[in-house]
Each structure stands twice: as structure tokens, then as C-alpha cells.
Amino acid sequence: MKNTQLEKYQIDFVKIKVNIDSSTTIRKDRLVEHPALRNQYSLNPILGDYVKNFSLYFCNDNSVVIKSSIPYFLYGHNYKEIREGQLSKFAEIIEGLLGIDVTKGVVKEFEFGGYEKIEIRSDSYLKSIFGMCGFQLEKSTSFMKMYGNQSSAIHYKVYDAIANAKVKKTFEVAKFPKSTVIKHEIKFLNPKKYFGEDILFFDLSNNFHFGKNIMDCLHNLLHDFKGKIIFKNEIIYKPIKDDLINILYATVKNLEKKNSIMVYEELMDLINTLGLTASQKSKRKKSIELLEEAYNREFNIF
Structure with a gap:
């Protein structure tokens, strides 16, 4: 299979745990309690067009866990490059709305991915994948394959980005090109286990962690994992x-x-x-x- 370049690299989903000290006053009046899940909240929809892509959970240890897709929260779709500037913007918005400084939070999970334009149909592309070195196939649908490596607590997902956008009803706003678009995505289920140290949201939003350029490291890692895909014609x-x-x-x-x-x-x-x-x-x-x-x-x- 021809090796093509990726584009629109992005941090997508994040799960952040933030300790709440006495100096922090959370704007609970801007939260809407989940009708079924205890201690879980979303942002009041009157606060913005895309704030529904956000959830907050109050823990028993004076902390909160925030889950959100950065591109969906900011733009309503994820066909968008997301770098440190957009992460800082997300942090500023959350602090302005709720009074919570997410830059102090520990990143418990996150996704990093990029998009690939290909010349064949997505179903043909996915069917041509024989496997992935060092990973086990964990899930397969008509428009997605997900592989896992339990020892590293990592998932690697390959999917039809256009089909996914249509399911999520974001196709029109995303303005995809006419070609087939595949997304390659790493999900770190336990970043500390993989990197050996906690990663703060501050590190991601400043593109710096223990002397390293995080985005460069993630770019290289994504391409390394993409290279582990084995195609049937190989x-x-x-x-x-x-x-x-x-x-x-x-x-x-x-x-x-x-x-x-x-x-x-x-x-x-x-x-x-x-x-x-x-x-x-x-x-x-x-x-x-x-x-x-x-x-x-x-x-x-x-």
C-alpha cells in the first residue's frame, strides 16, 4: 500500500483530573446535572454552540474529572488541526466559564491522530488491512478497525472519517474534500504507564514535557504505529x-x-x-x- 502523508494532526479527546483547592470557586450555576448519572454534569447549552461536547464529574477526593473532545468543543467537528494554541484556548474558555484551571490537571487519557487522503474507497482500504505488528484486533466495523496493545495501554484506530462525521451529523460543518479521508488515531488509556511520568494539560498546551517537544514526539509515534500496519498485498x-x-x-x-x-x-x-x-x-x-x-x-x- 502506498505510504501517504498525514495532515491536520490533532489532540482530540482528553480526560483530565483537576484537584480543587480552597482558592477555586466552581460556577455550578453554569452546569446542568445529568438526569441519570450521579455527580456528573454538562455545560448549560445556552453558553455556546458546541459546549455539549463536555462532561464534568465531581469525585470524592476534592477533584473533578473533565472529559471533552477539543476540536468538537471548539469547532463542532474534528476535521481540524489542533495544536498547543487551540489547547490553550480550550483552557481559557473552561476557566472563564467555570473557574477551573485545567492546565493544572493531570491528563488521564487522550487521543492523538492525523488524517490521510487516499485514492480508493474506505471499505477497500480497511479490508486490505491484514493486521498490525505488536497489536491485537479488538474491534472491526464496516468503517473502522481498532487494534490494542494491553502492555502499553494503547489503542490504535483506523477509520473512515467521512462516515464517522455523517454518523455524528458533523459532515456539513467539517467541509471534507471529495477524496476518501481516513483517520489514524492513537488513544493513550494510561499516559503515565506509557510515558513513565504524569502529563499535565499544561504540558500539552505548552508543547513541552521534560525537555521534549510533545507534538514532535506524538507525530513520530503516530507514523511509527502507522508503519506497523500490514496490508494483504504485502x-x-x-x-x-x-x-x-x-x-x-x-x-x-x-x-x-x-x-x-x-x-x-x-x-x-x-x-x-x-x-x-x-x-x-x-x-x-x-x-x-x-x-x-x-x-x-x-x-x-x-
């Missing part, structure tokens, strides 16, 4: 036989090609670490050697 090796060993070895060879690693050498090193006799190690190495030779010969790899 599958070079197919099982020579239908047994499980050949299915697994063909899969391993395709992963080898995708990640530029030497699986044969890795397998040999792994066998050396096992508590086997010299004879047992020799037999297993010979089996791997025969498989490697068979696949190289079958697919003209020398």
Missing part, C-alpha cells in the same frame, strides 16, 4: 503446506519482512537458550533450517 509468504507449523512459519516470515529482522537467527539463538541436550538442539535447528530453505526456495529468496 504478504509475500504463504504456507507451503496447510499444517499449523507451516502456517506459523509463513506468518513469522511475513513479520520478518515487515520489521526487517532475522527470524532464522533469532530462532537459532532461542534454541541455544533451552535446557535441551546437544542432540535435541541439533534436531530442532535442522528442522528450522529445512523450513527456512524451503521458503526461500519456494519464494525465490536467496
Whole structure:
């Protein structure tokens, strides 16, 4: 699949926990209580066109949890570049409306993504995705695939941005181009687990965290993850036989090609670490050697 550039990079959804001290007076008169969920509120709709894209929860530890989509809150759709300037604007609006300084808050979850214009239909694009290295398929619909990596607490979502906008009734306001638009999006379910440190909303809105440019780091990470997608037309090796060993070895060879690693050498090193006799190690190495030779010969790899 042709590697195209992304555009309109953005911080989208955020979940922020803010400690409320004695110096903070929350404007509760501007909040509307949720009809069913206790301690959960939204902003009064008379305060703005898009303020419905916001929720606030009062915790028992003198803190509040705020959830919002930054682009939806500011513009009513998410086909928009969102950088530190827009994040600062969001913080200013929330402080002006409610008296809460979200820049002091810890970011508990957030999404970072970018858009890709492609020349084929979105359903054809999504069907062409075979998998994603290091990630498990967690959800698949007609216009979206979501992969997960539990150890990193990350989701990676690929979806038809136009179809999504039509479902959310934001297609007209977003003014999409005529081409197919795909969104690639990372969701950090636990930023501290991934980055090793808490990230404050202040860090995101100032594009700086522990000496690093956050946006540059997120750009690079998004492209790295996008590069882990395996497309069906990139599958070079197919099982020579239908047994499980050949299915697994063909899969391993395709992963080898995708990640530029030497699986044969890795397998040999792994066998050396096992508590086997010299004879047992020799037999297993010979089996791997025969498989490697068979696949190289079958697919003209020398």
C-alpha cells in the first residue's frame, strides 16, 4: 500500500483530573446535572454552540474529572488541526466559564491522530488491512478497525472519517474534500504507564514535557504505529503446506519482512537458550533450517 502523508494532526479527546483547592470557586450555576448519572454534569447549552461536547464529574477526593473532545468543543467537528494554541484556548474558555484551571490537571487519557487522503474507497482500504505488528484486533466495523496493545495501554484506530462525521451529523460543518479521508488515531488509556511520568494539560498546551517537544514526539509515534500496519498485498509468504507449523512459519516470515529482522537467527539463538541436550538442539535447528530453505526456495529468496 502506498505510504501517504498525514495532515491536520490533532489532540482530540482528553480526560483530565483537576484537584480543587480552597482558592477555586466552581460556577455550578453554569452546569446542568445529568438526569441519570450521579455527580456528573454538562455545560448549560445556552453558553455556546458546541459546549455539549463536555462532561464534568465531581469525585470524592476534592477533584473533578473533565472529559471533552477539543476540536468538537471548539469547532463542532474534528476535521481540524489542533495544536498547543487551540489547547490553550480550550483552557481559557473552561476557566472563564467555570473557574477551573485545567492546565493544572493531570491528563488521564487522550487521543492523538492525523488524517490521510487516499485514492480508493474506505471499505477497500480497511479490508486490505491484514493486521498490525505488536497489536491485537479488538474491534472491526464496516468503517473502522481498532487494534490494542494491553502492555502499553494503547489503542490504535483506523477509520473512515467521512462516515464517522455523517454518523455524528458533523459532515456539513467539517467541509471534507471529495477524496476518501481516513483517520489514524492513537488513544493513550494510561499516559503515565506509557510515558513513565504524569502529563499535565499544561504540558500539552505548552508543547513541552521534560525537555521534549510533545507534538514532535506524538507525530513520530503516530507514523511509527502507522508503519506497523500490514496490508494483504504485502504478504509475500504463504504456507507451503496447510499444517499449523507451516502456517506459523509463513506468518513469522511475513513479520520478518515487515520489521526487517532475522527470524532464522533469532530462532537459532532461542534454541541455544533451552535446557535441551546437544542432540535435541541439533534436531530442532535442522528442522528450522529445512523450513527456512524451503521458503526461500519456494519464494525465490536467496
